[in-house]
Amino acid sequence: MTDEPSRHVSYRTVKEPVHTEFIEKKSRFLCDLTPLTTEAAAAETLRTVRKREPDATHHCSALRLQNGVERSHDDGEPSGTAGRPMLHVLTAHHLVDVFAVVTRYFGGTLLGAGGLVRAYSEAISSAIREATVLTYALHHQYDVHIPYALYDRVRAALDVHDWRVEATFAEDITLTVVAPTTDVPELFALLSAHAQLHTLPEPSAHPLLPLL
Numbered sequence: 001m002t003d004e005p006s007r008h009v010s011y012r013t014v015k016e017p018v019h020t021e022f023i024e025k026k027s028r029f030l031c032d033l034t035p036l037t038t039e040a041a042a043a044e045t046l047r048t049v050r051k052r053e054p055d056a057t058h059h060c061s062a063l064r065l066q067n068g069v070e071r072s073h074d075d076g077e078p079s080g081t082a083g084r085p086m087l088h089v090l091t092a093h094h095l096v097d098v099f100a101v102v103t104r105y106f107g108g109t110l111l112g113a114g115g116l117v118r119a120y121s122e123a124i125s126s127a128i129r130e131a132t133v134l135t136y137a138l139h140h141q142y143d144v145h146i147p148y149a150l151y152d153r154v155r156a157a158l159d160v161h162d163w164r165v166e167a168t169f170a171e172d173i174t175l176t177v178v179a180p181t182t183d184v185p186e187l188f189a190l191l192s193a194h195a196q197l198h199t200l201p202e203p204s205a206h207p208l209l210p211l212l
Contacts, residue, residue: 011066014099015114022123024115026107029123030056033131034099039069042099049101057106060120062086066096079106081116089124095133100124134210139164141178141205142187147197148173157194162212163187176204180211 018033034045042063050059060082063071072083076088086100101122111119146154151173158165164178179187184200191197 004099010137019129020127024119025109029211030103030106031123031127032101058104060167082120085121144175
């Protein structure tokens with residue numbers, strides 16, 4: 001048994017809330033795309049949107065969480081024409097820990113089942129296009145001690161990569177390097193070549209962080 005997290009942990013989510021508007025045959029579709037991690041937070045977000053748009057015809061929603069929870073709701077639209085297509089879009093983009101509400105103001109023209117599916121899918125797709133999407137991945141953190149004489153060379157080699165590096169200066173220098181798990185072999189090769197390191201120390205942490 002080991003306490004080390006899975007080497008394959010990764011997921012995609014949105015960085016911050018996004019609000020977009022899409023018009024189809026005079027119906028307005030407003031999409032609120034929100035990063036969150038619980039069903040309770042999703043329920044609160046839906047209440048907020050309903051309060052902000054009290055005269056809307058529908059507030060359809062889709063939720064995907066990292067823990068496997070998936071929810072969708074048509075809110076009065078024909079079954080399967082709103083919430084489920086929205087959920088399919090989130091799934092297609094591999095997004096989790098995200099909640100989407102598409103608010104519709106009916107414009108007087110019936111869209112039909114196929115038209116509704118396309119409209120709700122486009123409403124959430126347009127919000128995703130506007131969003132900043134982050135990919136989170138398992139990282140390993142290492143505390144590496146090197147002499148001052150090697151610092152410039154080692155730091156220059158590390159800074160070429162998209163790794164998080166901090167230096168603490170004392171009798172020697174401690175470099176705290178945080179790299180994606182998939183980059184650990186490359187990190188070891190670099191430290192072997194530039195810091196005369198023969199083995200990596202045990203990781204001091206296994207954070208789940210957005211890729212740089």
